[in-house]
Amino acid sequence: xxxxxxxxxxxxxxxxxxxxxxxxxxxxxxxxxxxxxxxxxxxxxxxxxxxxxxxxxxxxxxxxxxxxxxxxxxxxxxxxxxxxxxxxxxxxxxxxxxxxxxxxxxxxxxxxxxxxxxxxxxxxxxxxxxxxxxxxxxxxxxxxxxxxxxxxxxxxxxxxxxxxxxxxxxxxxxxxxxxxxxxxxxxxxxxxxxxxxxxxxxxxxxxxxxxxxxxxxxxxxxxxxxxxxxxxxxxxxxxxxxxxxxxxxxxxxxxxxxxxxxxxxxxxxxxxxxxxxxxxxxxxxxxxxxxxxxxxxxxxxxxxxxxxxxxxxxxxxxxxxxxxxxxxxxxxxxxxxxxxxxxxxxxxxxxxxxxxxxxxxxxxxxxxxxxxxxxxxxxxxxxxxxxxxxxxxxxxxxxxxxxxxxxxxxxxxxxxxxxxxxxxxxxxxxxxxxxxxxxxxxxxxxxxxxxxxxxxxxxxxxxxxxxxxxxxxxxxxxxxxxxxxxxxxxxxxxxxxxxxxxxxxxxxxxxxxxxxxxxxxxxxxxxxxxxxxxxxxxxxxxxxxxxxxxxxxxxxxxxxxxxxxxxxxxxxxxxxxxxxxxxxxxxxxxxxxxxxxxxxxxxxxxxxxxxxxxxxxxxxxxxxxxxxxxxxxxxxxxxxxxxxxxxxxxxxxxxxxx
Amino acid sequence: xxxxxxxxxxxxxxxxxxxxxxxxxxxxxxxxxxxxxxxxxxxxxxxxxxxxxxxxxxxxxxxxxxxxxxxxxxxxxxxxxxxxxxxxxxxxxxxxxxxxxxxxxxxxxxxxxxxxxxxxxxxxxxxxxxxxxxxxxxxxxxxxxxxxxxxxxxxxxxxxxxxxxxxxxxxx
Ligand code: SF4
Numbered sequence: 001x002x003x004x005x006x007x008x009x010x011x012x013x014x015x016x017x018x019x020x021x022x023x024x025x026x027x028x029x030x031x032x033x034x035x036x037x038x039x040x041x042x043x044x045x046x047x048x049x050x051x052x053x054x055x056x057x058x059x060x061x062x063x064x065x066x067x068x069x070x071x072x073x074x075x076x077x078x079x080x081x082x083x084x085x086x087x088x089x090x091x092x093x094x095x096x097x098x099x100x101x102x103x104x105x106x107x108x109x110x111x112x113x114x115x116x117x118x119x120x121x122x123x124x125x126x127x128x129x130x131x132x133x134x135x136x137x138x139x140x141x142x143x144x145x146x147x148x149x150x151x152x153x154x155x156x157x158x159x160x161x162x163x164x165x166x167x168x169x170x171x172x173x174x175x176x177x178x179x180x181x182x183x184x185x186x187x188x189x190x191x192x193x194x195x196x197x198x199x200x201x202x203x204x205x206x207x208x209x210x211x212x213x214x215x216x217x218x219x220x221x222x223x224x225x226x227x228x229x230x231x232x233x234x235x236x237x238x239x240x241x242x243x244x245x246x247x248x249x250x251x252x253x254x255x256x257x258x259x260x261x262x263x264x265x266x267x268x269x270x271x272x273x274x275x276x277x278x279x280x281x282x283x284x285x286x287x288x289x290x291x292x293x294x295x296x297x298x299x300x301x302x303x304x305x306x307x308x309x310x311x312x313x314x315x316x317x318x319x320x321x322x323x324x325x326x327x328x329x330x331x332x333x334x335x336x337x338x339x340x341x342x343x344x345x346x347x348x349x350x351x352x353x354x355x356x357x358x359x360x361x362x363x364x365x366x367x368x369x370x371x372x373x374x375x376x377x378x379x380x381x382x383x384x385x386x387x388x389x390x391x392x393x394x395x396x397x398x399x400x401x402x403x404x405x406x407x408x409x410x411x412x413x414x415x416x417x418x419x420x421x422x423x424x425x426x427x428x429x430x431x432x433x434x435x436x437x438x439x440x441x442x443x444x445x446x447x448x449x450x451x452x453x454x455x456x457x458x459x460x461x462x463x464x465x466x467x468x469x470x471x472x473x474x475x476x477x478x479x480x481x482x483x484x485x486x487x488x489x490x491x492x493x494x495x496x497x498x499x500x501x502x503x504x505x506x507x508x509x510x511x512x513x514x515x516x517x518x519x520x521x522x523x524x525x526x527x528x529x530x531x532x533x534x535x536x537x538x539x540x541x542x543x544x545x546x547x548x549x550x551x552x553x554x555x556x557x558x559x560x561x562x563x564x565x566x567x568x569x570x571x572x573x574x575x576x577x578x579x580x581x582x583x584x585x586x587x588x589x590x591x592x593x594x595x596x597x598x599x600x601x602x603x604x605x606x607x608x609x610x611x612x613x614x615x616x617x618x619x620x621x622x623x624x625x626x627x628x629x630x631x632x633x634x635x636x637x638x639x640x641x642x643x644x645x646x647x648x649x650x651x652x653x654x655x656x657x658x
Numbered sequence: 659x660x661x662x663x664x665x666x667x668x669x670x671x672x673x674x675x676x677x678x679x680x681x682x683x684x685x686x687x688x689x690x691x692x693x694x695x696x697x698x699x700x701x702x703x704x705x706x707x708x709x710x711x712x713x714x715x716x717x718x719x720x721x722x723x724x725x726x727x728x729x730x731x732x733x734x735x736x737x738x739x740x741x742x743x744x745x746x747x748x749x750x751x752x753x754x755x756x757x758x759x760x761x762x763x764x765x766x767x768x769x770x771x772x773x774x775x776x777x778x779x780x781x782x783x784x785x786x787x788x789x790x791x792x793x794x795x796x797x798x799x800x801x802x803x804x805x806x807x808x809x810x811x812x813x814x815x816x817x818x819x820x821x822x823x824x825x826x827x828x829x830x
Contacts, residue, residue: 292828539666539716540722571674574673581722
């Protein structure tokens with residue numbers, strides 16, 4: 001019999017809570033609950049069904065599962081447990097999928113077994129199926145960390161097929177003969193069998209493009225999770241230099257630029273272009289043209305984002321002979337490259353869970369903003385910070401024990417097929433703990449800017465002294481994580497929390513407790529992680545320079561954004577320069593935000609004010625779909641799917657250009 | 659001279675990220691002008707030496723800028739002052755590229771090689787020229803409003819005594 005968590009006292013109160021939960025979901029009366037997750041349609045039947053499950057699961061975890069200090073810290077609005085609905089059942093967060101292995105060996109989804117594919121078309125179709133199958137075994141994102149390398153062999157397979165067919169067709173040679181290893185790079189074959197070769201190249205190119213188009217369509221249309229949620233997919237690519245790999249990359253980019261059915265911007269998969277000096281950063285490097293194409297695509301579609309393999313924290317694990325050691329990321333920013341047990345590569349593991357700290361409240365309690373003291377009480381701040389990090393960590397460790405004790409059969413596809421490395425050796429009844437230890441447990445933070453305001457009256461973009469204090473604070477948190485990693489012999493890392501559902505929750509509670517405090521609690525949201533506030537006037541270069549050092553500290557992942565107003569697609573030079581500047585400053589993961597509006601009257605895409613510049617239709621008469629990025633993922637239309645806090649943040653974003 | 663706008667970083671008024679400076683005053687009075695308020699030479703704020711220094715420092719200290727763009731109104735109605743500004747900017751920031759917008763055409767601006775207008779023109783790299791013609795409005799055009807307006811490579815055009823159109827370095 002589960003023990004009731006004594007933080008709650010009255011059984012009648014508990015019953016009331018459960019009843020209210022149900023009523024709110026049925027009546028769609030609490031918009032904040034419904035829109036907590038921008039990618040879930042909480043007003044649909046399946047969305048409501050899933051809300052019933054997750055809201056009760058949270059309630060249960062609160063009352064009966066979590067350690068008391070953690071529940072208290074949540075109540076005190078200092079710690080946030082992400083995906084609390086998954087806590088009690090021991091699900092894990094996210095994973096990088098070893099597509100190379102699954103495609104090479106074939107796999108079983110549980111409903112049927114699948115042979116290794118013999119063409120790029122089939123291989124890409126299977127990528128979608130693998131994503132979908134894996135998504136059901138976890139709650140966060142699913143990612144391909146090197147899709148170009150993973151898929152290149154299947155481009156070759158298609159090419160071989162077409163080449164042999166061409167030999168017959170054009171009567172140039174014997175289709176059954178032994179030609180050695182046939183690849184698109186075989187210029188000798190091209191000279192000897194020009195017609196068959198040319199035919200094979202053309203057919204392979206067109207098949208790869210079609211395959212990429214159908215992959216992107218699939219990943220935007222299939223729902224796997226309840227609530228009609230599309231799997232949170234991310235694909236990383238950019239470094240494979242074989243002709244076949246390059247074709248995969250250029251096809252994915254071309255398909256993304258073409259867009260979905262009526263040309264609209266795809267929401268998924270998030271795409272990340274991996275940038276590496278010597279591979280794709282300067283004219284003359286093998287994949288430079290693809291980098292330009294990636295920038296073009298990003299200017300049109302907001303994707304791909306850019307991962308920096310040359311940033312020191314990523315470069316130290318980089319082995320040019322093994323693409324699995326190249327830094328890649330989950331779209332939302334998760335980074336899981338290093339492992340104290342030696343698996344310093346990406347695929348086959350992921351993040352297990354993370355808890356986030358509300359730095360703003362600690363700042364309010366110990367700073368000058370409330371007018372209770374002249375100078376900030378730094379000692380008291382750090383004492384409490386450490387105290388709450390202990391609680392957040394205990395929560396992660398407690399949750400890790402629950403996750404570890406799960407049987408392999410609970411995450412059937414993930415373990416049976418070895419999506420999580422080594423899972424294939426477990427029996428269904430075995431527990432998964434020994435394998436999960438390769439994943440990461442992360443402590444996140446939010447609102448560094450408002451915390452500094454509360455402590456010292458200025459944020460870290462406004463004052464160099466405050467900047468140094470802000471940096472030291474995050475360095476302190478990182479140091480704590482490193483020490484605890486040693487102590488517990490686990491991968492404990494520091495995360496620059498994206499905070500989608502969270503951005504407004506902390507703020508709302510703090511506002512109720514402290515009132516509106518200028519510069520601290522006067523907006524509907526707290527600033528993401530260590531970012532310079534979106535409403536603060538600062539040049540793009542300065543923002544990049546200030547945020548870059550924090551990337552080195554946040555070993556569980558971080559992203560920096562620059563906001564551009566104006567039609568990014570018409571100014572490639574600006575776009576490229578900003579990206580390469582961010583890379584040169586050692587930013588680990590970077591992207592440029594710019595508005596993409598779409599007129600449903602004429603299909604024009606660009607920046608649309610009150611009326612469409614192309615067909616002149618007014619906003620009153622036609623729907624203008626306004627695409628914006630939130631926490632790394634895109635959301636179809638920010639006015640209908642974002643929660644109030646995120647809507648406010650988008651309105652406040654100050655553009656680095658007007 | 660007054661200025662009626664300054665954006666430290668913009669992608670809309672020329673290639674790359676550029677600082678954009680708007681000079682008050684215009685006598686072209688095009689029909690459908692995007693902002694008739696800027697016709698007035700007293701509109702906006704006075705371009706004091708302090709403000710000028712601030713802007714020069716700002717531009718010199720921004721490693722991401724590809725250059726500066728000067729718009730209006732029409733900066734050619736204040737040609738001598740704008741030329742002096744460009745000279746001081748380059749003294750502080752080095753050989754920085756300048757785009758300039760005008761309601762005059764290239765032919766009009768080059769009529770007299772001794773005029774202050776010619777002087778200003780020859781200090782810039784790209785001219786976006788011609789009056790705005792409402793009937794020729796086309797929102798899909800790069801960096802300009804109506805299709806009669808041209809993007810002109812100034813040094814090449816002056817050297818060849820004829821119009822050489824500017825071409826983007828990168829095109830998507
Ligand atoms: S030249 Fe420009 S500012 Fe002057 S009237 Fe014409 S459009 Fe307006």
